[in-house]
Every structure is written in C-alpha cells, then in structure tokens.
Amino acid sequence: MSTTSSTFGGQLLVVGVLAQVWQLSGSSVAVGAIGLANAVPTVVFGMIGGALADGLDRRRLVVLSTVGQLLSAALLAWHAFAGIRSLPTVLILVAVHAAFLGLSAPVRRTFVATLLPPRLVGAGIALTHLSSQAAMLAGPAAAGVITARWGAGACYALDVLALAIALYGVWRLPAAARPGGEPTRPGPRAIWEGWRFIGRSPALAGSFLTDVFATVLAMPVALFPAINAERFGGNPDTLGLFLSAIAVGGIAAGTASGLVTRSRGAGLIQLLAAGVWGVGIIGFGLAQPLWLALGCLAVSGAADTFGVIARGALVQAATPDSHRGRVSAAELALGISGPDLGNFRSGVVAGATSPAFAAVCGGLMCVAGVVGLGLLNRPLRRFRLPGSPDSTRSPA
Known part of the structure; x- marks a missing residue:
C-alpha cells in the first residue's frame, strides 16, 4: 500500500x-x-x-x-x-x-x-x-x-x-x-564498501551489467518523437501510445510473474529478458505499420518487467542484510542514471545517423553484450534463488 x-x-x-x-x-x-x-x-x-x-x-x-x-x-x-x-x-x-x-x-x-x-x-x-x-x-x-x-x-x-x-x-x-x-x-567508506561488495560478487556485478546493457545501449524513449514524426504523421496521440505500449506489456507480464517467482534461475531469466528487450527494440526500429511498432514495444515492456523482477530477487538473495541498503542504493543509482544515459546515447546517434539506425544498433549491441556476458559469467547464469534443492548463493 x-x-x-x-x-x-x-x-x-x-x-x-x-x-x-x-x-x-x-x-x-x-x-x-x-x-x-x-x-x-x-x-x-x-x-x-x-x-x-x-x-x-x-x-x-x-x-x-x-x-x-x-x-x-x-x-x-x-x-x-x-x-x-x-x-x-x-x-x-x-x-x-x-x-x-x-x-x-x-x-x-x-x-x-x-x-x-x-x-x-x-x-x-x-x-x-x-x-x-x-x-x-x-x-x-x-x-x-x-x-x-x-x-x-x-x-x-x-x-x-x-x-x-x-x-x-x-x-x-x-x-x-x-x-x-x-x-x-x-559515511563515504561505508558507501565504497557497498560498491566493493558488488565487485567481489560475480552474480551481483553481472546482474548490474546486464541492466546497463539494456538501458544504456538500447533505451528508445528519446527516439519516440522523431520516429513518430517520420512514420506516423507526428500525431501526439500516437506518441502517447508508444509509452502506453511499454506499460501495458509490463502489466501483462506482471500478472504472469509467477513464471519468474516459481523458476529459481533468476540470473538466467534476467539475461534472457534483457536479450528479448533488445530484440523488441530492434523490431521497433524496423517496424513500419503502427500495430507492429506497438507490439514490439509491448514485448520489450514485458521483458523489462520479467528482468526487473528477476534482478530484484537476485540482488536481495545474494546480499546479506548487513549490506542490503547500500547494494539497493547502487541498484537505484543505476536504475536512474542508466535510462538517462541511454536516451542521451540514442539522441546523439540519431542526430548523426537516423532514429531507426539508433534503435536498431542499440538493440543489436544490447543483445551482443548480454550473450557475451551470459557465456563468460557462469555465477550469474547459474545463480539460483533460495527455495529449491539446488539453490546456491553467489560467492560474495
């Protein structure tokens, strides 16, 4: 409440x-x-x-x-x-x-x-x-x-x-x-210790890096006005539909969140969700009919919700209570700054090339980064939440 x-x-x-x-x-x-x-x-x-x-x-x-x-x-x-x-x-x-x-x-x-x-x-x-x-x-x-x-x-x-x-x-x-x-x-030392704790935990560091790939490399909101003007007549109602499509996808995924909470592989789910987010942004950058653009954004919104839930559960499970406040603060800082940096990157790339290219290349970089991280970071890929017989905590 x-x-x-x-x-x-x-x-x-x-x-x-x-x-x-x-x-x-x-x-x-x-x-x-x-x-x-x-x-x-x-x-x-x-x-x-x-x-x-x-x-x-x-x-x-x-x-x-x-x-x-x-x-x-x-x-x-x-x-x-x-x-x-x-x-x-x-x-x-x-x-x-x-x-x-x-x-x-x-x-x-x-x-x-x-x-x-x-x-x-x-x-x-x-x-x-x-x-x-x-x-x-x-x-x-x-x-x-x-x-x-x-x-x-x-x-x-x-x-x-x-x-x-x-x-x-x-x-x-x-x-x-x-x-x-x-x-x-x-104090400053306590804040620094929180970041050091994240750096010593491959699962936590990988989880945060996954979020960076999704937000900094593939955030599309700054591209909405330009793509709306180029393809859909610049109608303000259509611009609002872009934002609503992400929210609708997120709410739909939230009602099916049991798929995440019943599956204990939080790290793998976050990686997959970030990859689907990137694919959805690629589709949005290429889509010509409005229904397809909105559908791609809804898919990305659903993937974002699954990823946020998986990351939140992983962060809380992998962090002892003595460090939980500081690690949550780091998660908050990345959650706020990542989208802002991502929108700035999108705007700069769109200005130098085109809005469609900015969306597609951002989605491709996100997918490539997530695939590489998944292959290299085994603790993140195999992280299990408490509650299953094979559940383990990431080494801190």
Missing part, C-alpha cells in the same frame, strides 16, 4: 511539474532542467540513504524521509495556489522532494527481503513491481485530467494525500524492517 500510494502520488507530481514549468517558461530547456533537478539529488541522496539503511532503524528513516517529501509537496501546492511565478523556486522544491525520495527509495527496497521468508521474496518483489506499474499507468492519465481542470496545484495537493497514506503504511510496519547484524557506521 505504501509504495503504490507513493508511486501514484509521484506520478501526479511529475505531470504537475511538467505543466507548471512549461506554463512559467515556455522553454524546452527549462522543462529539461526538471530531469536534472530530479536525477542528481535522487542519486546522491540515494547513496547516502543506502549507507544509513545499514546503520539506522530503517522504518524510522523512511518515515522521516516521507515526511520530508510530504512537506516539499505541500510547499509546491502552496506555491501554485498562491500564483507565485518563480521557476527557480519550483525547481528547488523539486530537487528537495527528489532528495528525500532518494533517501527512502533504497530503504524501501530492503523491506521485502526483511519481512518475507526467502521463498516468497521473488513473489513479493513481483507484487510490488506490478502495483507500481499500475500506479505509473493510472497516475499520468489522472494527472492530465486534474491539471486541465484545476491546475498543477491540485496535483501537488493530491500527492500530499498520497504521501500521507504512504506514511501510515510505513508506520504500521513491524520491527523486522530494521537492519540485521552489526550496524554500519554511515
């Missing part, structure tokens, strides 16, 4: 900020600055939050950071309703909101593994991802209607309500949501 409510409210805030910044500036550069105001604080404070999660009471940390998000959303609502036309203030409040989100995000990722028995961790991650996908599908649609009728301030106000619900959900968590083992003293 807490994560779903927080995600839904976050989507309301994202759309509200986009609408307000465009209204205040009329500048695409200013709208692009929103991404910077979000990404940098989320990554920086996400690393800090991961270190804190391994040394402090996790439940209390999420409660305090959620209160910070709630207050910053309330200030955004006040700013909008008061009619203050200050773009810097909006961006600063967005950055503050993102910083508190970064503090809580890696901690939230540890809750499934600490509250559920090992055999149910995969199912718990699948359910969490499915609920988040549903919130991400419904949130923007609702936000568009709310913004059109009542303005961005209404979106911010509803985000405050959603965060209040999320706060109640975290407050009700049992004490099992606290870190186990010897508490870690937060």
Whole structure:
C-alpha cells in the first residue's frame, strides 16, 4: 500500500511539474532542467540513504524521509495556489522532494527481503513491481485530467494525500524492517564498501551489467518523437501510445510473474529478458505499420518487467542484510542514471545517423553484450534463488 500510494502520488507530481514549468517558461530547456533537478539529488541522496539503511532503524528513516517529501509537496501546492511565478523556486522544491525520495527509495527496497521468508521474496518483489506499474499507468492519465481542470496545484495537493497514506503504511510496519547484524557506521567508506561488495560478487556485478546493457545501449524513449514524426504523421496521440505500449506489456507480464517467482534461475531469466528487450527494440526500429511498432514495444515492456523482477530477487538473495541498503542504493543509482544515459546515447546517434539506425544498433549491441556476458559469467547464469534443492548463493 505504501509504495503504490507513493508511486501514484509521484506520478501526479511529475505531470504537475511538467505543466507548471512549461506554463512559467515556455522553454524546452527549462522543462529539461526538471530531469536534472530530479536525477542528481535522487542519486546522491540515494547513496547516502543506502549507507544509513545499514546503520539506522530503517522504518524510522523512511518515515522521516516521507515526511520530508510530504512537506516539499505541500510547499509546491502552496506555491501554485498562491500564483507565485518563480521557476527557480519550483525547481528547488523539486530537487528537495527528489532528495528525500532518494533517501527512502533504497530503504524501501530492503523491506521485502526483511519481512518475507526467502521463498516468497521473488513473489513479493513481483507484487510490488506490478502495483507500481499500475500506479505509473493510472497516475499520468489522472494527472492530465486534474491539471486541465484545476491546475498543477491540485496535483501537488493530491500527492500530499498520497504521501500521507504512504506514511501510515510505513508506520504500521513491524520491527523486522530494521537492519540485521552489526550496524554500519554511515559515511563515504561505508558507501565504497557497498560498491566493493558488488565487485567481489560475480552474480551481483553481472546482474548490474546486464541492466546497463539494456538501458544504456538500447533505451528508445528519446527516439519516440522523431520516429513518430517520420512514420506516423507526428500525431501526439500516437506518441502517447508508444509509452502506453511499454506499460501495458509490463502489466501483462506482471500478472504472469509467477513464471519468474516459481523458476529459481533468476540470473538466467534476467539475461534472457534483457536479450528479448533488445530484440523488441530492434523490431521497433524496423517496424513500419503502427500495430507492429506497438507490439514490439509491448514485448520489450514485458521483458523489462520479467528482468526487473528477476534482478530484484537476485540482488536481495545474494546480499546479506548487513549490506542490503547500500547494494539497493547502487541498484537505484543505476536504475536512474542508466535510462538517462541511454536516451542521451540514442539522441546523439540519431542526430548523426537516423532514429531507426539508433534503435536498431542499440538493440543489436544490447543483445551482443548480454550473450557475451551470459557465456563468460557462469555465477550469474547459474545463480539460483533460495527455495529449491539446488539453490546456491553467489560467492560474495
């Protein structure tokens, strides 16, 4: 309940900020600055939050950071309703909101593994991802209607309500949501130790590298406007269908997530899912009829969901609780920066060649990277989740 409510409210805030910044500036550069105001604080404070999660009471940390998000959303609502036309203030409040989100995000990722028995961790991650996908599908649609009728301030106000619900959900968590083992003293050394732990674990390092191949090499979102203009008349409705197709594929895969949770070969599933993602992007780059382009994106969205669930289960299973916060923070940092870098790569390649070439070559590089990693990284390929007779942990 807490994560779903927080995600839904976050989507309301994202759309509200986009609408307000465009209204205040009329500048695409200013709208692009929103991404910077979000990404940098989320990554920086996400690393800090991961270190804190391994040394402090996790439940209390999420409660305090959620209160910070709630207050910053309330200030955004006040700013909008008061009619203050200050773009810097909006961006600063967005950055503050993102910083508190970064503090809580890696901690939230540890809750499934600490509250559920090992055999149910995969199912718990699948359910969490499915609920988040549903919130991400419904949130923007609702936000568009709310913004059109009542303005961005209404979106911010509803985000405050959603965060209040999320706060109640975290407050009700049992004490099992606290870190186990010897508490870690937060600081740069603790953060570095988390990255060293990942480097010493072939399964973890391979899992993260698989995600890098899929996002940095084959992220297609930056190509959507150009491909839409070249092939499908540039209709904004069609552009929206591209994003919806990925989400629909993800939700469909989420309903079939038992295929992942019942199969304990998380590493192999993640590799296969990343490969299918790349193939789907190749198909999208080559597709001429709209139905085929949307179908390829839906397949990629489904593969992405299977990959995210498998990676999440593998990361939690391969990481002892003493390092779980820091490793989750590293996963968060890669999850945020990877797509941004991938979209930048796609845009640069498309500018030098063509959007279709950027999509196809990105998908081919993703598939090649995944195949090579699968052949060379045996611990990742053979990693088994707890719950089966032959399950083993990756050496740390």
